[in-house]
Amino acid sequence: MVSQLSEAVLDVIADALVDKGYLCLSEVFPAELTDALRRCLLEEELRPAAIGRGAEQQLNRDIRRDKIRWLETHYEPDSHYLDLMEQLKQGLNRRLFLGLFDYESHYALYEPGAFYRKHVDALKGSQNRILTTVYFMNPDWQPGQGGELLIYDETQQLLETVAPTHGKLVIFLSERFPHEVLPTKVRRASIAGWFRVAGSRHGF
Numbered sequence: 001m002v003s004q005l006s007e008a009v010l011d012v013i014a015d016a017l018v019d020k021g022y023l024c025l026s027e028v029f030p031a032e033l034t035d036a037l038r039r040c041l042l043e044e045e046l047r048p049a050a051i052g053r054g055a056e057q058q059l060n061r062d063i064r065r066d067k068i069r070w071l072e073t074h075y076e077p078d079s080h081y082l083d084l085m086e087q088l089k090q091g092l093n094r095r096l097f098l099g100l101f102d103y104e105s106h107y108a109l110y111e112p113g114a115f116y117r118k119h120v121d122a123l124k125g126s127q128n129r130i131l132t133t134v135y136f137m138n139p140d141w142q143p144g145q146g147g148e149l150l151i152y153d154e155t156q157q158l159l160e161t162v163a164p165t166h167g168k169l170v171i172f173l174s175e176r177f178p179h180e181v182l183p184t185k186v187r188r189a190s191i192a193g194w195f196r197v198a199g200s201r202h203g204f
């Protein structure tokens with residue numbers, strides 16, 4: 001399975017990042033890939049997500065309750081997804097000169113009752129994480145089931161309520177947009193990822 005992000009899609013993404021700093025796109029990746037990613041997430045072992053870095057790292061069930069697994073290239077769906085993200089990186093670097101250098105990403109499973117409180121993905125000024133991506137794999141999601149991703153601006157005004165529907169990709173500038181995952185009533189699957197610039201430290 002080989003897929004290509006078209007120049008037209010890359011143009012749309014680059015334009016939205018310049019205009020608004022974020023965007024949501026549906027069905028940019030093949031449906032078989034979305035299904036395969038979900039299967040791969042559910043088949044492999046996950047660990048409770050941690051917050052903080054190095055020695056400060058702590059499990060904080062008040063802040064987030066998802067379980068995660070970092071993507072690894074030896075899994076076929078992971079490798080395919082990472083290949084698409086590499087295309088995204090190159091396409092955005094060509095258009096916006098962001099100097100995106102590497103990408104880290106993890107699967108996240110939110111079991112019923114799980115959430116992720118409002119946070120920003122990048123430490124201000126650290127150049128740690130530049131661009132966040134979130135991809136949803138929830139074929140049966142219905143309104144009323146919760147788990148929406150809320151995106152705020154820097155003054156904490158709500159900008160967007162994003163339904164976590166199958167095959168939706170959300171991209172935003174990591175430092176600029178506080179966001180949260182509302183408590184979900186059903187199993188909710190996603191992949192969160194971050195592009196970083198060269199020389200930045202690994203992890204959050």
Ligand SMILES: O=C(O)CCC(=O)C(=O)O
Pocket residue numbers: 108116121134149179180181190191192
């Ligand atoms: O799964 C999501 O909708 C976003 C998760 C998130 O914000 C994160 O992992 O930093």
Ligand SMILES: [Fe+2]
Pocket residue numbers: 119120121179
């Ligand atoms: Fe986040």
